[in-house]
Amino acid sequence: MTIKINEELRAYIDPLTEDEYTALERSLLAEGCRDALVLWGDLLVDGHNRYSICQKHGIPFNTIQNTTFKSMDDVHLWMIDNHLGRRSVSDFQRGVLALRKKEILATRLAELESQAEKAVEPSEADQSAAQPAGAEAPARPTAPPISREALARAARVSSATLGQIEKIQKTAAPELVSAVKSGVISINAAAAVASLPSEKQVAAVAGGKKELQQLAREVRESKRPPKPEPVPPPADATPDQLEIHRLNQLVAELTEERDQLKKKVQHLTIALAEARRQET
Structure with a gap:
């Protein structure tokens, strides 16, 4: 049968990398095409890479119809x-x-x-007849x-x-999106960089991984609320009051430092989880 290729459909899912395509080609050559290609009528829905490799090397393949599509x-x-x-x-x-x-x-x-x-x-006539004057129309369920x-x-x-991914899609330059896809920068860091003007994003991507990470840290730092000015102790404070004031300031500083460390741990955890997922 004739199989039709829709280019929009072929491109709907991100294409395989060169290494992934090569690995798939080796697998098909060694084991044949074990999974059937999915068709909707004569339109190829799933298996574009397998189909092209099978056509190239004359590898037999099976097809299956999905009759649920409307x-x-x-x-x-x-x-x-x-x-x-x-x-x-x-x-x-x-x-x-x-x-x-x-x-x-x-x-x-x-x-x-x-x-x-x-x-x-x-209709307007039916509505006026069925509804008393001054009555509100019932709200339609949504x-x-x-x-x-x-x-x-x-x-x-x-x-x-x-x-964060939604933000990247809306505001990131194509170069930054490519950097996320290739794993050069984490989703979390890319979302921070995506808030900058496009030319700054492009320049950071050209600068490499370290520059992107540094820029992401700077963006996060710039969005933190300014630290409140410390309130000086009363002029007539006693030694005990001065000590309490000093300890209160120390507690506030340590609390701020703890919160910042928590955020850093959270960012590192997200980045590590992304790296592990990509490895598997």
Whole structure:
């Protein structure tokens, strides 16, 4: 049968790296194509890389039809869920896919609510006859908004990480996005750098990993609230009052230092978890 390739569909999921493509090619040459390619009619939905390698080397393959698709949105949602279930997908890719799913579901929800309103909306004459003068029209029930927490759980990332990925998508320069995808900079650090003008982002990426990390630290430092000016002790304070004042200041300084260390530990924990996920 003829298999059609939709270039938009092929590019919907991030392409394999050169090393990943080479590894897949070696596997297909050694073991054959064990997993069937997924089709919707004659349109290839899943298995673009396997299909091209099989065509190149004359490797036999099987196909399977997915009869549940009713629209291209159904195809996109299936592709998203399929890739979210794979261990090799990075946290950043998972977040991007989850946000795409959110957009599709939000659009569908808005369309369904619009259709429901049109279906039950009475004519002006009927409405005036059925409703007493001065009475307010009953509020139409609306579906609950899509939960970021639910999307984050599906993507196996934290809600905070998903928010950072959304910020990167909206404000990061393409060079910074590429740096996140390649693991040069963590999601957390990239979200901080993404708040800067595009030219500064590009310059930092050109400067390499250390410059990106340093810039991220500077951005975080700049967003911290200024320390309050210490209140001097009363002019007529007794020695005991002076000592209490000194100890209170010391406690405040140590508390601030502890809070900063907690934030650093949190950033390092997130970065370490991302690195470990990418290794597996």
